[in-house]
Amino acid sequence: MSAADLLRRVDWRATGALLARRVLPRRSDYAGLRGSWRADAIAGLTVAIVALPLALGFGVSSGLGATAGLVTAVVAGAVAAVFGGSHLQVSGPTGAMTVVLIPIVARYGPESVAVVSIMAGGLVIVGGLIGLGRLVAYIPWPVVEGFTLGIGVVIALQQVPLALDTPKADGENAALVAIRTLGQADWPAALPALGIVALVIAIMTLLPRVNRTLPASLVAVVVATLLVELAGLGVDRIGALPSSLPAPTVPMVSVETTSALFSAALAVAALAALESLLSARVADGMADDIPRTQPNRELVGQGLANVASGLFGGMPATGAIARTAVNVRAGARTRTSALLHAGVLAVIVYAAAPWVARIPLSALAGVLLVTAARMVDLPTARSICRSGRSGALVFLLTLGATIVFDLVMAVEIGIAVAAVLALRAVARTSGLHREAIPTPDTESVGAAAEHALLHEHIALYRIDGSLFFADVRRFLDELALVADVRVVVLRLSAIRVLDISGANALAEVVADLQRRGIVVLLKGLRPEHRRVVDSVGVLAELQHQAHLFTDLGEAIEHARSHVRRGEAGRPPASAGRAAPA
Template sequence: MTVPTSPAPAARTTPPTTVARLRDLLPRRTDYADLPRSWRQDLLAGLTVAIVALPLALGFGVSSGLGAAAGLVTAVVAGAVAAVLGGSHLQVSGPTGAMTVVLLPVVARHGAETVPVVAIMAGGIVVLAAALGIGRLVAYIPWPVVEGFTFGIGVVIALQQVPLALDTPRAEGENAGLVALRTLADVDWGRTVAPLALVALVIAVMVVLPRLHRGVPASLVAVVAATLVAEVGGLDVDRIGALPGGLPAPHLPVVDLETTSALFSSALAVAALAALESLLSARVADGMADDIGRTRPNRELFGQGVANVASGLFGGLPATGAIARTAVNVRSGARTRVAALVHAGVLTAIVYLAAPLVGRVPLSALAAVLLVTAARMVDLGTARAICRSGRAGALVFGVTLAVTVVFDLVMAVEVGVAVAAVLALRAVARSSGLHREPLPGTSEDEVTADAERALLHEHIAVYRIDGALFFADVRQFLDELALVTDVRVVVLRLGNVRVLDTSGANALAEIVTDLRRRGVVVLLKGLRPEHRRLAEGVGVLAAVGPEQHVFDDLDAALAHARTHVHRPHDADRAA
């Protein structure tokens, strides 16, 4: 005979301790578990990404105002550190177009020498965010915000290339659109023939070559072709200029308290962008490679924070995860973070072995590469899909795009999320409602035939609340229930209330109190267990009276309601 045993109690899940949470941010041996099987793929992917990253790193360095050398340093140092410490196996980090959008106002206000300081400060803020567990919040950013943000970055990057593409000094200002307009107003069009010809050549190569052979690094081939044309033709165009023959030694910038205070808001904006763009890029990588371990968001923030600190110590720019380079890494077959390390190693070799050759690259050729990159970020098909999805999605997308172009990226995400939240609350409020229901078993014929039922039907009202009862729509329920007259008992059915917040519970307490003041007894039916504590704390249960008129069954509630109909009116008021 088998003696039945009671089931073992379910194991309680306790939140991780602070030490465990911090330990989770550190590298581990399992990061390289697939390396014995994938090292050839990782080497090839790292080489491919380096070839793609070289012109982008140079271009973003120049576009930021610090020069091509700073872009290369950032790609090497931040790329290596983030590869080792980050939470994604496939992420490739370095200078990005979005970051140059944020840095240009910093350079205009405080000077290029302050950018490494901003990188160090921003890195510290991102590390703190990782320790606080903020990484998981990126999952709450709506899709239209992400796409509007990306579309806007593409527009801003394209506007930033106008001075470089025309070999014209950049006009004063912080807004990319205004700077582009002022530059066009002051340009000497006679000097723009050669740089514009190189821009056209690079764009043509980058558009046509992938259609002929997808495996060829079109951006690198285009830059090499433009450089050869400029050299052979003796074109009078601006070049990158002399690059250092190696990486600079790390050093801590010397700044005073006043400068640090002035840079804090810029560092906060850079940190927000670094965190946001890195986590979004890692999320894209996860979607492209479903069979590889998912990104650990807080560890990714930790790695990006330390990478920014390291980049600043070497005189580089703030860095983020780069969506374009990460996508190339995944498509090239990378399986571990070794691919991103190889990418940094190849760029280091280029710095040491080919600096004089790289210095001869025309700036207009780099501008053309970034123009093509920006055009690929402007996804018209996705924009059309969002706009067709409904007015709410179109509004969020349009607002995010406009704020990105007119103001700045961090504000764009904040405004976009805020607009999306307001529209979502509006939709939830619209889906909610207050409905009066007939008493069960009281059809019109029965009510007419049976005087007793008619009496009950006249003096008992059943209302069903659907959806949500929260701050966005509590006034609606107050106004509707305030019209209740000529009844002695109101039964509020709450089983369909999915959301109840403090404002909603307080409104419910006010409704009950108002009805009781007018001599109407209120019974609650179907109050969910998860809402009971809130209702009790706010005073809803106390407001229904000393008898605690809360029921789980409608028949029981109606039976109790009938007892109040047969009571004298004064007794009900006392109850």
């Protein structure tokens, strides 16, 4: 059947309806709202208060300005709340995304970010439609923790220019920029800004010990702003903000532009998907009685949020772990709380833009430094490093790559190293063992002596664990040492994992032994391995289909008959098969 015939046979209406049921909003998203609306309203207001300084700070840190951060929190937060697959996720600008955006802004300019956001959103939508959402479950814990700790370090490094009220040095890497900025700073002039940073950090650290219900970050920003106003300190401020959300516009693009920005969009899409799914997984773990996140729908929602954010002149967004955690702890029960958080921020844009414009940038730097410090979980890092060399290596490599390179490359390196170490561990638990051949206890002395003589020419091997590409050469080398043997019996029932490379190795072993005049009998091939074994021709390499057994006793007796008749000394038939034994 041709591809065209297959396309004609597809019921596109049914397929579209199925996709719509999986990814579009539904009435059940708001089940229980009548009983939870008060809790959702309180949670939404709480998250908005926490999100305001973060949205402003991440917008400034990215190089796009505070307006972009607010627009992203409002637009992307609302769209993701409606279309996402999590009931409790809160989306907006994040520190991780800021880390990725800084080199993009430096290389392609601020105007490129809207295009990157739209392109990345499209890629994330496609990922959700084709079912990539469940892949996040395969990311190892040391990779996640190394990634998170690395983000915290990079966010802290990014605040150095703001904390010193000094222009940012040239460069894309946060560590190098921070070092260069420290070298060129005017320290006497930087003292007021450093004092503001210290004040914000002190308030955010001490206030929760006095009253945990007060929004420490917002209180710190308000106190710092009042102090700067009353003392007349000459520190940089956020500056003028629009009194309303900008109108959506489609950025002008060309084939050359999209080609140049595709790699950047791919990195943003990978991070948006990864961080959003990890954040949703955290929310699921914190609220046991809330429906679980639908990962593919969450990707579609985050993709739509990024497209919308780009159209409104915002920056790429993801699910925000810190704001999502605040949402859950504040008692949210439905996605209404995340939607309300976006609405409150929109009201702030309309009603309080002149006041927000007076906030000192150094106050935002203090908020983000505390946020970064809270991402550094030293007990968890110590636990991973003490768990063994493999976990520690993956954790440290991911952490280092996050700081030195970028987040997407860090995750790729971490997963690759974790996969190699996992394969190495599996290979170590596997093995090829030669076993003694069982002899019936009821045999006469003469029969036992005959069998002992026959058994000198029979080798029984058991393959344990996994037979995959990591074991191929080792198994071939061990079986190549078989000498003065006419029949080899391979016990396969203990094999748990058999991939196509392992099956091909098995075919090579059978063919190699039979070229040397040694008959091969297979015992205990599992039904789930039959397909891969058939696909590479293992059974076709046997001298006869009857050389496949389910019972060990029958296989040994068949081997004895071969030795008795001397069939193992005969060369294989020219077609690779012999007459039935």
